[in-house]
Amino acid sequence: MKQWTVIICCFLCMLSYGQDKKKLVTVKKVLKLMGTRFEITVVAQNEEIGYINIQEGIAEITRIEKMISSWDENSETSQINKNAGIKPVKVSFELFKLIERAKKISEITDGAFDISYASMDKVWQFDGKMDRLPSKTQIENSIAKIGHEKIILDADAQTVFLMEEGMRIGFGAIGKGFAADKTKDLLISKGVKAGLINASGDLTTWGTKATGEKWMIGIANPLSKDKVFSWLPIVESSVATSGNYEKYLLFEGKKYSHIIDPRTGYPTRGINSVSIFAKDAELCDALATAVFIIGRDSGIHLINQIPGVEVVVVDGENKIHKSSGILFDNNQ
Structure with a gap:
């Protein structure tokens, strides 16, 4: 089987389009926030309004970081x-x-x-x-x-x-999703009709693109990224992916992920990536980590029990597995 990997692919049209005689534009900004790559995209009446909306989003992410950061001694x-x-x-x-x-x-x-x-x-x-x-x-x-x-x-x-001295909490496995959701909620409250927040793979959307089309994500072959395995529309929804592509340990021929099981202290093995689909990015973020740790079969079984949540798992042999609500043929 060809090597497949789940990759978030967002195709955003940056031109103006006529829609009910009103011109809408898509405005996007990429920057580093919370120590990671954020993409904030909004659909607005014009570029000036779009950039104002994006600045409001940036301010919200900065506010959240000051609250949840364990590196900020005043948080x-x-x-x-x-x-x-x-x-x-x-x-x-x-x-x-x-x-x-x-x-x-x-x-x-x-x-x-x-x-x-x-x-x-x-x-x-x-x-x-x-x-x-x-x-x-x-x-x-x-x-x-x-x-x-x-x-x-x-x-x-x-x-x-x-309870114990020396204990610590951290939001590395849920914080980006939380920030994406909060930013989305703020922008909706400001009257932004559509947009996309991508917090380094933790992604949430609302509304539609300037063309009226749905936001789409693709499952693609990383060796040929122009060849998409399957397109999945996301409407008022979110997705998060956990993977071991960049950070892992090879020891005596065995691959150990940087994602460590907090119950055992050992790195996870047997999964290359997990993508969770749900309404909220926060839940996607947390469950992507959890399924990576639980394992393919138990993880998919867990997700099948949670209404409104779906998963795509790429195992250690680069084979794709999915929960019951994901509808595509993974034998292509």
Whole structure:
């Protein structure tokens, strides 16, 4: 079978089109935010309005980063981490609900997704410098402080408490999707009728392109990216992809992904990429990581139980597998 990889392909027309005698234009900006590549695209009456909308989106992403960043010592997240094992920390309603949703995803994925993964000691390196695998003891010690059940939430006081000193939470596996959703919501509230937010592969859309056509994503062959395996329309929907294309470890002929199972401390194996389709980018982001960790069969079974969510998995042999709601022939 040819080598296939899930790649997000967004074809955006940058010209003006007549639509009900009104000219609409597509305006796009690519920039680095939250330490990663963001693409903000809006459909607007003219370029000036489009760029104003994009600046509003940038401001919203920057605001979210200041709230959830564990690198900013003044962020709410850093305050939670600093007070681990000491005292509960009162946080904004917005952050409280994000952590609450993250804990629920941890429960349905049996801990495969866990924001307390940030407590993990870095015993694995994916820069080509490792000449031996970590010992069993090192690995066990590295995950000793991880556990979503140790994140205590008090809804009445709106506080978050990490039970053990040295615990940390991080939003690396959900934060980009959260930011994409919040930016989309803000722009819709500002009257932007259509657009696309792409947070380094965590993508959400609303409305249609300036032509009136649906936004499309493609499953393509990375060795021949002009040949699309299958097109999938996304309407008022989102998609997120987790993959091991760039960061992985080769040791004694075995490939280890940079995505580590927080329950065992070992890198995942057997999957090359996972793409999740759902209404919200936040959920897509979290579940893409979880399915990567759970594995192909168990992961697809899990997604088949969640209404409104679908998955495409490319396994270690570059074969494509999908949940029941994805309709295309993967034997092409």
